[in-house]
Amino acid sequence: MSETELILVNISGSDRPGVTSALTEVLARYDASILDIGQADIHHTLSLGLLFKTNASVSGNIMKELLFKASELGVQIKFTPVTRYDYEQWVKRQGKNRWIVTILGRRLSARQIASVTNIIAAQKLNIDSIQRLTGRAPLDEDVESKARACVEFSVRGNPTDLQQMQSEFMRLSATEDFDISLQEDTMYRRCRRLVCFDMDSTLIETEVIDELAVRAGVGDKVKEITARAMRGEIDFDESFRERVALLQGLDESVMRDIAEKLPVTEGVERMMCVLKRAGFKTAILSGGFTYFGNYLKNKFGFDYVYANELEIQDGRLTGRYLGEIITGRRKAELLRLLAQVENINIAQTIAVGDGANDLPMLTTAGLGIAFHAKPKVKATAGQSISTIGLDGVLYFIGFKDSFISDGSNTFNY
Structure with missing residues (x-):
């Protein structure tokens, strides 16, 4: 029986319709199993990650075809082998609590975001994803006096001191002129009524x-x-x-x-x-x-x-x-x-x-x-x-x- 390989693929470049479809079709031809997938698009720039499992006997062919397909699509591709131990450790971490940190204001600066993420890091938490909830801000700050800016962080882990984390967030929001919310990401959070x-x-x-x-x-x-x-x-x-x-x-x-x-x-x-x-x-x-x-x-x-x-x-x-x-x-x-x-x-x-x-x-x-x-x-x-x-x-x-x-x-x- 052929040995199993786990391979992480990272794709980046200008976004266009059909990129994800074309790359996953290559995996489908070799009956590869996708263990994880994530994609983000920032100003038409694609960042796509795929973690797949396949037989070692065909992994070389898969990577070769993915490389040709990426060249054809005009995107960059990177392959990283993942050990079974690393994957199993990653699976174990999935059982940890998840939190939603939302920051909100008229404008959000790099300083404000850095301050929030520093607190998250100090609590030994990992940011899984970041998404902007508001529309893109105008370049001229005087154009819209009622402008809104909001970014949501999905965070995984168990805080070392939840009360301290909450207190630091409240102190930060008062001194840096923005609002912040910390919520546990439970099923109730997604079905308020x-x-x-x-x-x-x-x-x-x-x-x-x-x-x-x-x-x-x-x-x-x-x-x-x-x-x-x-x-x-x-x-x-x-x-x-x-x-x-x-x-x-x-x-x-x-x-x-x-x-x-x-x-x-x-x-x-x-x-x-x-x-x-x-x-x-x-x-x-x-x-x-x-x-x-x-x-x-x-x-x-x-x-x-x-x-x-x-x-x-x-x-x-x-x-x-x-x-x-x-x-x-x-x-x-x-x-x-x-x-x-x-x-x-x-x-x-x-x-x-x-x-x-x-x-x-x-x-x-x-x-x-x-x-x-x-x-x-x-x-x-x-x-x-x-x-x-x-x-x-x-x-x-x-x-x-x-x-x-x-x-x-x-x-x-």
Whole structure:
């Protein structure tokens, strides 16, 4: 019986249709077994790797034909023998955990990428693949003020200190002005199904209660109560009741006027369009008010809204509220409830928010994302977006720009 040989083939050069087909046809003629294959294309430059197994008696003929075919196609080819021991060691490494590291910003520099990859290397992890999720950046940096750049690393291995790695990533993102996400590459990461959002300072760039207070002529008083709550002099429930009481007598039409002028956060419309087309369920879980949550629901197509209900009588606010106050604890409870209603695992949920009262749901969700949040919230959440709009959530899920352009019916993770 002929001895078996393992040969690694590396092909590089200008990409063109039919290169992979022509080379694998040579292997097919000799009934070779392909043990591994990978291909990348960067600016029309091909990098293709093939690891195949064949009988030693025909390996010379295979390499000769591959060499002629590569010359005919105008690409370079390199052959490397692989020992059985090396292959078996490689197979053993496949059992290690896999992680997805996503870096995101307006622009990504070599310095930022080098800093991230240095941390990965220090944790004894190996980068298996790198892909760009966003479109190619314009050469003129002033052309697009809303530019986005995102690169995703697929990493294999067991970190020597996962908590330290996460902390270093968060520190780096704060000092180098970019966002970063570290996720274990499990089946749940690829099948998220429910996304829950805070409203004030997340979906919209304002705190609605402040807008209402200004219209009611009590803006300073509401700010003073908020400051007392921040100092811990009163709890959230008490501060909420005091602030709502100050809105007594405000005409309902003011709420309608504020709703129609809400400063919607950059990226919300694009994000919601993609999430809806991809079949995600979406919810607003807010310590704000249902009036404004329902306005956003009708405008963008959210599936659920849970917020505080202001009491209205004869077209004016009474200074009271109806039902239970939506606290941070209640947000986490609602997240779990919605996961049950949708019959999904809690690991398939995503929560996005900016404040300390969002932390319970951020830490409960399978993926918690702090959006333009304070350092404490960012550090606790573990994932953060601070440099671009809310559509940055799409990249942390794994979507690519090339598959989410308007009118596309195809998605890629």
